[in-house]
Amino acid sequence: MTTPAAGRRLAPADLRKLFLFEQLDDTQLDWLAERGWAVTHPAGHAVYTEGEPATCFVVLLSGTISLSRNVRGDDVEFSRTDQAGAYGGATQAYLGDQVPQLYNNTMHAITDAEVYELPAAEFGPTIRQWFPMAMHLLEGLFFGMRSSNDAVAERERLLALGSLSAGLTHELNNPAAAAVRATAILRDKVAGMRHKLAMIADGRIDGEKLAGLVELQELAVKKAANAPKRTALETSDAEDTIGDWLDEHDVAGAWDLAPTLVAGGVDVPWLQDLADATGEADLEAATRWMAYTIETELLMGEIDDAVARISGLVNAAKQYSQLDRGPFQVIDVHDLLDATLIMLNAKIPRGISVVTNYDRDLPxxxxxxxxxxxVWTNLIDNAVSAMHGKGTLTITTGLDSTGDCVSIEIADTGPGIPPDVRPRIFEPFFTTKPVGEGTGLGLDISYRIVVKKHHGDIRVSSEPGDTRFTVLLPLREAA
Structure with a gap:
């Protein structure tokens, strides 16, 4: 800020010409005239700078000024005016030490501009004395809005958590139910296998043949673990071949046994080895014993797959929540994106395909x-909602053009964001969703997390059939 010695005093009558002060009485205008200074700033000069201590309340007297905010090193202008009486600077001076007294934006002189500067340390307390009720209302509005924002943001997080928990429960239920079902069937099959083994080993088969039978059982287990993948036609042909061979050897229930034997990778030469090892008299009992062996192995494979799926979901939930990790850490963005996709899987309709184009060389x-x-949850959820059950969700990672940031792009093939809506999408409480379906805080929260907390940037481009949100995150920690 310019020092008061470089400015000039204004008469109370001059101050009354400004719409901001026209309703003040003579005593109040005298107070302003005694403490303020009219200061001229040349075109291109910063009247005050964002982030510095807010020492002055500033009122435009003449010329044109702009207000801008710093977004990852770039000044983004959001207001420009030449109206005398427009103001900026220490606009929260009336709150005193209840909030950090810093400039929330930067004021630039677009042309040569004259402004009236009032010291914030005196202006703030005096305004509270002049307008006590108005100040109480403003103070209540300020802290009420902040509290409301925090409460609604927390509600947004809880709703998202509830939705994700429901999806995770659904995802966990499927493999858990499969494991329970396979375990129940396995118990029956093991009991049947013990019964068949007793029939085989009741003295009718000598030790040498029994040893050969056990070797065939081990081979059957290996075949079941490495059974080839067949098409439906190939499976049907194989079952016909096995069923015919069993019929020819008078094995009862041949067509019930054939699907299990084929699923376990059994072929006719192996069955012939089984017949040679047991003899025709005991072939049926031996075949059923082998079928039980194969089925138990397949069931254990199902249980193993189900448990692995459960473990994967739990690990994804752990990665998503970061419950066992510090809040600030060095991370691979792909781990976070994959965990989020797993958590949101139940919310993504079958008609939407998910495509990931990851640059695995990213640091x-x-x-x-x-x-x-x-952030990923908000952006993916919005993209899915925009496509109304059908389309393509594409997630692309890489370095940005400067090489200083990681770029994460989340794109959808929805109808796009209308041009008149686009400037407002990051505003708190603004939403295009029906009442009850959105709080309007998702993108606002995402913006604050990316820009304010990570010193990155979030950008959007949209046209019908192609909407892209791009998140830029610095490779190095900000000072």
């Missing part, structure tokens, strides 16, 4: 992992 980056997962 790890410093980040707040759990909060980035919230």
């Amino acid at each position: 790890p980056i410093p980040a707040y992992a759990a909060e980035l997962n919230q």
